[in-house]
Amino acid sequence: MSEQLTQIRTQIAAPISGILVPLDQVPDPVFAKKMVGDGFSIDPLSNLLVAPVPGEVVDLQPSHHAVTIRSEDGLEILMHIGLDTVSLLGEGFTPKVREGATVAVGDPLIEFDLDAVAKAAKSLLTQVVITNMDLVDGLDVQTGLVSHGDLVATVELRAAGGEDADSGVATTATSEAIIVPNPTGLHARPTATLVNLAKRYRSDIRLRRGDDSANAKSIVSIMGLAVGRGEKVVVTAHGSDAAEAVAEVAKAIREGLGEEAPPGAGTEDTAPLPAVAPEPEPVKEAPRSGDPDLLIGVAASPGLGIGTVVQLRHDDIVVAEFGDDHHTERRKLNSAIDRASLDLSALERKLERDASPDKAAIFAAHREILQDPELLDIAVSAIDKGKSAPYAWRAAYNSFADQLAGLSNEVLAGRANDVRDVGQRVLEELTGQRGEKPQLPAETILIAEDLTPSDTAQLDRTRVVGFATTSGGASSHVAIIARSLDIPAVAGIESRALDIAEGSRVVLDGTNGQLRLNLTDAQIDDIAARQQRIAERRAREDLLKDQPAVTPDGHRVKVVANIGGVDDAVEAMTMGAEGVGLLRSEFVFMGRATAPTEADQAKVYADCAKALRRGDPLVIRTLDVGGDKPLTYLPIPKEENPFLGIRGVRVGLEQPEVLRTQLRAILAAADDGAELCVMFPMIATIADWRSAKRIFDEVRADSDVNAKVSVGIMMEVPSVAVMAKQFAAEEGCDFFSVGTNDLTSYTLAMDRGHPKLASQVDPCNPAVLTLIGNAAEALHERGKWLGVCGGVASDPQAVPILVGLGVDELSCSIPAIPSVKAAVRAYPLDMCTTLAERAIACSTPEEVRALVPQSDE
Numbered sequence: 128m129s130e131q132l133t134q135i136r137t138q139i140a141a142p143i144s145g146i147l148v149p150l151d152q153v154p155d156p157v158f159a160k161k162m163v164g165d166g167f168s169i170d171p172l173s174n175l176l177v178a179p180v181p182g183e184v185v186d187l188q189p190s191h192h193a194v195t196i197r198s199e200d201g202l203e204i205l206m207h208i209g210l211d212t213v214s215l216l217g218e219g220f221t222p223k224v225r226e227g228a229t230v231a232v233g234d235p236l237i238e239f240d241l242d243a244v245a246k247a248a249k250s251l252l253t254q255v256v257i258t259n260m261d262l263v264d265g266l267d268v269q270t271g272l273v274s275h276g277d278l279v280a281t282v283e284l285r286a287a288g289g290e291d292a293d294s295g296v297a298t299t300a301t302s303e304a305i306i307v308p309n310p311t312g313l314h315a316r317p318t319a320t321l322v323n324l325a326k327r328y329r330s331d332i333r334l335r336r337g338d339d340s341a342n343a344k345s346i347v348s349i350m351g352l353a354v355g356r357g358e359k360v361v362v363t364a365h366g367s368d369a370a371e372a373v374a375e376v377a378k379a380i381r382e383g384l385g386e387e388a389p390p391g392a393g394t395e396d397t398a399p400l401p402a403v404a405p406e407p408e409p410v411k412e413a414p415r416s417g418d419p420d421l422l423i424g425v426a427a428s429p430g431l432g433i434g435t436v437v438q439l440r441h442d443d444i445v446v447a448e449f450g451d452d453h454h455t456e457r458r459k460l461n462s463a464i465d466r467a468s469l470d471l472s473a474l475e476r477k478l479e480r481d482a483s484p485d486k487a488a489i490f491a492a493h494r495e496i497l498q499d500p501e502l503l504d505i506a507v508s509a510i511d512k513g514k515s516a517p518y519a520w521r522a523a524y525n526s527f528a529d530q531l532a533g534l535s536n537e538v539l540a541g542r543a544n545d546v547r548d549v550g551q552r553v554l555e556e557l558t559g560q561r562g563e564k565p566q567l568p569a570e571t572i573l574i575a576e577d578l579t580p581s582d583t584a585q586l587d588r589t590r591v592v593g594f595a596t597t598s599g600g601a602s603s604h605v606a607i608i609a610r611s612l613d614i615p616a617v618a619g620i621e622s623r624a625l626d627i628a629e630g631s632r633v634v635l636d637g638t639n640g641q642l643r644l645n646l647t648d649a650q651i652d653d654i655a656a657r658q659q660r661i662a663e664r665r666a667r668e669d670l671l672k673d674q675p676a677v678t679p680d681g682h683r684v685k686v687v688a689n690i691g692g693v694d695d696a697v698e699a700m701t702m703g704a705e706g707v708g709l710l711r712s713e714f715v716f717m718g719r720a721t722a723p724t725e726a727d728q729a730k731v732y733a734d735c736a737k738a739l740r741r742g743d744p745l746v747i748r749t750l751d752v753g754g755d756k757p758l759t760y761l762p763i764p765k766e767e768n769p770f771l772g773i774r775g776v777r778v779g780l781e782q783p784e785v786l787r788t789q790l791r792a793i794l795a796a797a798d799d800g801a802e803l804c805v806m807f808p809m810i811a812t813i814a815d816w817r818s819a820k821r822i823f824d825e826v827r828a829d830s831d832v833n834a835k836v837s838v839g840i841m842m843e844v845p846s847v848a849v850m851a852k853q854f855a856a857e858e859g860c861d862f863f864s865v866g867t868n869d870l871t872s873y874t875l876a877m878d879r880g881h882p883k884l885a886s887q888v889d890p891c892n893p894a895v896l897t898l899i900g901n902a903a904e905a906l907h908e909r910g911k912w913l914g915v916c917g918g919v920a921s922d923p924q925a926v927p928i929l930v931g932l933g934v935d936e937l938s939c940s941i942p943a944i945p946s947v948k949a950a951v952r953a954y955p956l957d958m959c960t961t962l963a964e965r966a967i968a969c970s971t972p973e974e975v976r977a978l979v980p981q982s983d984e
Contacts, residue, residue, distance in 0.1 A: 137198060139180055139280040140232050141273040142206055143253055144173040149268075150254070155210050155316070157385075158254050163205065163319040163346060166256035167268045167280060176206055176237040177275050178230040179255065188213070188314070189353045191220035194236050195258070195346075200284060203258045205346065208239055209248040213314040219243040227508060233276050257282065258322075258346040300369040302362040302377035309386050312355040317384035322346050324379055330366025332376060343376060419644075422621045424595060426640035427606035430615035431658055432593025433651060434570035436631045439578070444551075444560045450515030460506060460516040463556035468494050470552065474584055493580070496549045502527055517557045524550025548579035567591060572635050572642075574624050583608045593635035595620040595642050609637075617642060668945035672703030676937075676951035678930070678959070684951045685936040686944055687744060689916055693731065696738035699941050703948060706743035706801070708864060708938020709916040710735060712789065713751050721760050722785070728792035736799035745801035746864060746914075746938070747793050748841060749786060749819075751775050751808040761785065770878075775809025775841075776819050783822055790826040797834040804837040806864055811844040813853060820859055837861040841916070843869035848898035851905035860911070863902055864938065867917025871895050889972035890919035896932060896975065897967045903933030914938055924979045926950035931963030 141147075148168040153159045158168070178196060185203065186195040192212040195205045208220070223235035230236070245251050257263055265283035273279055309317050325332045325343040332343035336358060341349045343362070354360060360380065364372040450456040471494045496502070502523055509519035528543040528550070554560075567573075567587060573594035583605045586594070593615040596605070609616040615637030624642060627633070634643045634654055646654075676686045687708035688699035696707060715723050715731050736745050752761065753774025761778070779786030790805070797803050807819045823838055838859055840847060843866035847854055854860060867890040872878060874895055877888045890896075903913045914936035919925045921939035923946045929937065930951060939947050954962070966975045 135284045137180065137200055137202055137282040137284065138278055139204065139255070139282065141169065141275050141277045141279045142179040142236070142255060143169055143171045143176050144274045145169040145171040145253070146272055147268070147270050147279060148252060149270075150256070153210070153252055153254060154250060157316040157319045158207075158210075158256070161256075162323050163207075163254070164256040164258040164260050165263070165266050166204075166254065168252045168254050169273070171208075171241070171251055171253050173275065174239050174241045175235055175275070176208060176239070176253070178232055178234045178236055179204060179206070179279075181231050182229070184224050184226055184228045184230060184236070186350050187222055187224065187226050188350060190215065190217045190311075190314075191222045191237060192217075192239075193314075193350070194222075194224070195350070196230065196236075201259070201262060202282060202284075203346075205254070205256050205258050205350075206236070207254040207256075208237065209244055209251050209253065211249040212244060212247075213311045215244065215247055219247070225504075227504060255280075261285070296367055298367070298369045299365045300363065300373040302373050304359045304361055305377055305380050307354055307356060307358050307360060307380065308383050310356055312358070313349055313352070313384075317386050318346050318349045320384040321349065321376065321379065325372070325376055328364070328366070328368050328372035328375075330364040330369045330372045332362065332364045332372050335361045335363060422595075422624050422642040422644070424617040424620035424640045424642070426638060427618040428609035428614055428616035429638040430593070430613065431654065431661075432572055432615040432635040432637070433654055433658070434572040434592045434633065434635075435568065436627050436629055436633055437567060437571045437573055438625065438627070438629055439573050439575040439582075444517075444521075444554055444558055446517035446521060446554075446558060447515050448518045449513055450510070450518070453511050453513070456510045456514075456516040456519070457507060459557060460510065460520060460553075463516070463520075463553050464497050466556045467549070467552045468497055471497075471549075474581060493545060493549045496546060497553070499527075517554055520550065520557060521554055524553075545580060548581050551579070552581065572633055574620075574627060576625065578605050580605055580608055583612075583614075586612070586614060588612060588614060593617075593637060595624055595635060597622050597624060664949075665946065668949040671952075672945040672948065674703075674948070675705070676948040678951060678954060678956045680955040680957070682930070682956040684930055684934070685744075685914075686948050686951065687746075687914075687936060687938045688941050688944060689938050690735070690941070693734045693738060695941060696735045699944070700738060700740070702941050702944045704941070704944055706739055707735070707745045708914050708920075708936055709806075710745060710747045711751070712747055712749060716750060716752065716761075725788050725792045725795075728789060729795040732793055732796035733799045736796050736801040736803065739801040741800040743801050744804055744936075746804040746806050746839075746916075748806045748808050749776065749779060749789055749793075753778050770872075776807045776815060777809060779807075779822075780815070780818050786819070786822055787826055790823055791830065794827060794830045794832045794836065797832045797836050802835065802837075804839060804862070806839050806841050806862075808841045808866070809843065810840045810854075811846050813850070813857070816840060816854065816857060816860065820857075824859070839863060841866050842902060843867075843873065843917075845870065845874050845898060848902050851902040852908075855902075855905040855909045855911060862912045862914065863906060864914040864916045864936070865899055865902070865934075867895065867899075867915060867919045870898065870917065874898065890917060891922075891925055891928070891966070891972040891975040893967050893969050893972075893975060896928065896963070899929070899934065900932040900963065900967060903935075907933060912936065921947065923947060923950035924976055927954040927959045927979055928963050928966045928975070930954070930956065931959030931961070931966075 146169065148170055150161060150166055150168055151159050153168050157163060176194070180196060180198040180202070182196045182198040184194060185197045188194070190213050192209065192215065193205060193207040195203055197203050219240040221238045223238060224230060241251070257266070262285055263282055264285040267281045269279045307313060313321070322344055334341045334343045334349055334352065336352055336354055341352045343349065362373050362377045362380070505523035505526065506519045509522060510516060524546055528546040567590045569590050571591045573591055575594070575596050577596050577598040578594065591614060595617040597620055598618070606616060606618055615635055617635060617637055617640050620642060627644065631644065632646065632651065634646060634651070636643070676684045685705050687706040688695070688704040689709040690696050690699055690707050691711045691714045699707065715728055732747060739745055751774070753769060753772065761782070773781060793803065793805055805823060807816070810816050810819070820838060827836070839862035840854060840860060842848055842863040847863070848870070871888050871890045871892065875888060875892065899915070906913050912935040913933060915929055915934050916938035920929070920937040921943035926937065926947055927950060937947055962978055965978055969975045
C-alpha cells in the first residue's frame with residue numbers, strides 16, 4: 128500500500144529560505160483565493176530562488192520576477208517573487224536559467240536584490256503554487272521556518288480519467304481584436320482571473336496574438352505569451368458553448384480582468400487605448416539645419432564624396448511557416464549555417480587584405496554569433512514544434528536582435544544590426560532568395576535606412592564615393608568598416624534623405640556629417656577643385672611627417688598616436704608619431720571568454736614598447752570598461768545610467784586584483800625601450816586618484832623595476848578640470864591627458880552618439896576649451912604637462928587653439944599625424960595664444976571654428 132502511495136505523490140522542496148505563510152494569508156486576493164492555484168507562500172530570508180522539484184523551466188517572465196517549472200509528472204509549479212513586482216520591469220532580478228532548461232532540485236533559478244525589491248514592492252512574500260490543480264487530489268503543506276531544499280509540501284496526484292466530455296454540438300467562435308489595457312500586461316494576477324473564467328466553459332478556448340497562441344485554461348501557457356499593455360489579442364473557442372465563452376472572456380479582457388485599466392479599452396475598431404491609437408498622418412520633417420538643401424546627420428567616416436544618389440532598399444524574404452519533418456528541417460538549418468560561415472570567412476580575409484586585420488575581426492565575431500547556443504536553441508525548439516527552418520531561424524534572430532535594439536546602451540543596441548546581418552545571410556542560404564545587388568554607376572552616393580557590415584565590406588570603392596543611412600551611429604560596425612575602407616559616411620541622417628530622387632547630384636561630407644542637395648555645376652566644380660587641393664596638401668604633409676612639430680617661432684609640441692594594439696604601434700611609427708599618447712588597454716581584454724593573464728598582458732605591453740623608439744612615451748590607460756564597454760567575465764551590475772556608474776577606474780577600485788594584475792604587467796614592460804606612463808581613466812575625485820595611486824605604489828614597491836614610470840589622470844570628468852589646481856598639487860600626479868570626447872559629453876550633458884544631439888557635441892565649445900586652458904595653467908605652475916588624447920587632437924582646425932591653451936602633447940589618430948604636425952608648424956605661438964584667448968571668449972563652437980579657417984591650400 129505504501130509503495131502505491133509513493134508512486135502517486137510528489138514532494139516539493141522549499142525554493143528559498145524563510146518562514147512559511149499559508150496562502151490564504153497573502154495580502155492579494157488572486158493568490159489568497161487560490162485563483163492561480165493552491166500552494167504556499169514564503170517570507171524570504173535569502174535572495175536566491177532555486178528549483179523545488181526536478182523538471183523543465185517552461186516559463187520565465189520577461190520581468191524575471193516569476194518562473195514556472197513543469198515537474199517530471201506534469202505538475203506546473205509557479206514561483207512568484209513578491210507582490211506587484213511585475214511593475215519593477217526586471218529591476219533587481221537576475222535570471223540564472225532560461226526557458227527550456229532542465230533543472231534538478233536546488234538548481235538556481237532567479238537571484239534578486241532583497242533590499243531593492245523590498246523597498247519597491249508591496250511585499251516580498253514569495254508564492255509557490257500549482258497552477259494545474261486539475262491533476263491534484265490532495266496537498267499537504269508544512270509550517271514554520273525552512274531552508275531551501277527542505278521538504279515543505281507533498282502532492283497527491285489524481286488518478287487518470289474521470290473528466291467530463293463535452294457531448295454537445297461543437298461550434299467555433301472568434302472575437303474581434305482586443306487591446307489589452309492592463310498597465311503591466313497579462314501577468315500572474317489578470318492571467319489567473321482569465322484562466323478561472325475560461326475553466327467555466329467546456330469548449331477549448333485559445334488566446335491568440337499574431338501567429339502565437341495559448342491555452343486560455345493554462346496560466347503557464349498564457350504567461351508564456353508575455354502579452355504586454357496595448358498589444359492586440361483575439362479569443363477563439365471550439366465546442367458546445369464556444370460563442371458564450373468567447374463573449375465572456377473577451378469582455379473580461381477588455382475590462383482589465385479585475386485590474387484598474389485606463390478607460391476606453393476595446394477592440395481595434397471601436398475604442399483603442401491611447402498607447403496604440405492610430406498614428407496621425409505623418410508631418411513632413413522640417414530640416415534640422417533650417418535649410419531644405421542641407422541634411423544633417425552624424426559624422427561616421429570622414430571625407431568628401433560628390434556623386435549621384437542611389438536609393439538602396441532590401442526586399443523581404445518570403446518563408447513558409449510549416450516545414451517537413453524536424454530532422455530534415457534541422458539538417459537544412461545546419462547546412463545553411465555552415466555555408467554562411469564559409470562566406471563570412473571569405474569576407475574576413477577580404478577585409479584583412481583590403482583594410483586592416485582588426486576590422487576584419489568583426490566578421491570573426493559574426494561567425495561566433497552563428498554558433499551562439501541560445502540562438503540555435505530558439506530556432507531548433509521552433510523546428511521541433513513543426514515550424515520550417517527559415518521561419519524558425521528568422522523568428523530566432525529577430526528576437527535576439529530586438530532584445531539588443533531595446534537596450535539603452537547605444538553601442539550594444541547598435542550590435543542588433545550585426546545579428547540581423549548574420550541572420551539574413553543564413554536566411555538567404557536557406558531560401559535561395561538572395562537580393563539582387565544593383566548595378567551601381569560610377570560616383571554613387573548610396574542612401575539607405577541601414578546597411579549591414581556585410582553590405583559595407585563589399586562596397587565597390589571604385590564606384591561608391593560615399594553613403595548615408597537614417598539609422599546607426601559613429602560607433603557602429605558599419606561606421607568602423609567605412610573608416611577602414613576610407614569611404615565617407617554619414618549615419619543618422621534625416622529621414623527625408625530617403626525621399627531624394629535617384630540620380631540627384633549631391634555632395635556628402637562625412638567629416639561634418641552633412642549631405643547637400645541642389646548644387647549648381649559651378650558649386651560642384653568648386654568642391655571638386657577643393658578635393659584636389661586637399662589631396663595635394665596631404666601629399667606635401669606626408670613628405671614632412673617625420674619632421675618634429677615646431678611652430679615658426681620655435682615652440683615644440685609633441686605629436687603622438689592613439690593606438691589599440693601592437694600593429695597600430697608599428698603603423699604609427701611609419702606615419703611620423705613621436706610616441707603613443709593613448710594605448711587603449713581594453714583591447715587586450717575584449718573578445719575573450721576569460722580574463723587575460725598577467726603574462727598575456729605583459730607581452731602585449733612589451734611588444735608595443737619595443738615598436739617605439741627608445742625614450743618615446745608610451746601612455747597606457749588602465750582598463751576602461753563599463754558604460755559602453757562591458758565584459759562578460761567581469762560582470763558589472765545592471766545600471767540605469769552606466770555612463771554615470773561603475774566604469775573606468777571605478778571598476779579597478781571595486782575589483783582591485785584586476786587593477787593590480789594589470790599594473791604588474793605594465794611594470795614588467797618598463798625596461799623595453801619606451802618611457803612608460805600609466806594613466807587612470809574616469810578619475811572624478813581626489814579620493815579616486817589617491818586610491819588608484821596607492822594601489823600603484825604598492826605594486827611598484829613589490830616589483831624590482833627601477834625605470835622611470837610616470838603616473839597621470841585622464842581628464843574626462845569636469846570635476847578634475849574645475850579642481851585642476853588641487854589635482855596638480857597631488858604628489859605623484861605627473862600629467863593630465865584630456866579625453867575630449869567624454870569631457871564634452873559630460874560638460875554639455877549630451878550623448879555624442881545621439882542622432883539628434885551629436886552635431887552639438889563639439890569639443891570646440893568654449894566651455895570645454897576653458898576647462899582645458901585652466902588645467903594647462905594649473906599643471907604648468909607645478910612643472911607638469913598636459914596632453915589631449917580625444918578626437919579634437921586630430922582636428923587640424925582646433926590644433927592652433929589647443930597649442931595656445933598650453934597643450935604640450937597632441938595624441939591623435941594615426942592617419943591624422945602628418946596633418947596635425949603641419950597645423951602646428953602653420954602658426955607662431957603668440958598667434959596661437961591670441962586665438963585661444965578669443966576662442967574662450969566666444970559664445971558658440973561655430974564662432975570658435977570661424978577663427979581658424981579650414982585650409983585647402
